Amino acid sequence: MKKLLLLFPAVLLLFACSSAKPNFVFQEKTAVDQNTGLTWTRNANMAGHQLVWRGDDNVYEYMKRLNETNYAGYADWRVPSKEEMSALIEYAKSMGYDRAKMDSWPYQKLRQLGFIDVRDYEYWTSSRQSQSEIWTADLTTGIIAPKPEAKPYYLWPIRGTSLR
Numbered sequence: 001m002k003k004l005l006l007l008f009p010a011v012l013l014l015f016a017c018s019s020a021k022p023n024f025v026f027q028e029k030t031a032v033d034q035n036t037g038l039t040w041t042r043n044a045n046m047a048g049h050q051l052v053w054r055g056d057d058n059v060y061e062y063m064k065r066l067n068e069t070n071y072a073g074y075a076d077w078r079v080p081s082k083e084e085m086s087a088l089i090e091y092a093k094s095m096g097y098d099r100a101k102m103d104s105w106p107y108q109k110l111r112q113l114g115f116i117d118v119r120d121y122e123y124w125t126s127s128r129q130s131q132s133e134i135w136t137a138d139l140t141t142g143i144i145a146p147k148p149e150a151k152p153y154y155l156w157p158i159r160g161t162s163l164r
Helices: 002-020 059-067 083-093 108-115
Strands: 024-026 030-033 039-041 122-128 131-138 146-148
Touching: 059 131, 083 108, 083 131, 083 146
Parallel strands: none
Antiparallel strands: 024 030, 030 039, 122 131, 131 146
16 A cells, blocks of 8 residues: 555656646647647648738638638637647747757757648737737747737647637
8 A cells, every 4th residue: 555655646746747748649631739639730831921910811811711611620720829839839849949959949849740841930829919919939949929910920720729
């Protein structure tokens, strides 16, 4: 019985640590995080170019088309929150991040994990800082910061219950 009691806290610690990190199951078009239930598109650059938040060829129009076509069988794709992008970046950094080594930068680690065309630039989040600024996630440095909504950034669709 003493051995069981000594082992039990270690099992709890192991379970608590492992449940905090994403656990991705990759499919042809998606990657499902088994811990959060969030589904990311496997291709992190589906549009093939940067999009502006409003205006011609914008984020809203792209998401509308993605949902109208039931991409990967779903019609509830959305822009990830800054918390969701932050969790993804922190997971990538947990695989060995060294600012001085390009092959350890978040976008590289996510590519190594199995995501496709993760760009070394900034991605939109759905989190607004002000009337004219939205938080973006830089997958090179891992920094999440507010940026003007008038500039173009990449879009990485997600579906599932928000982590906000």
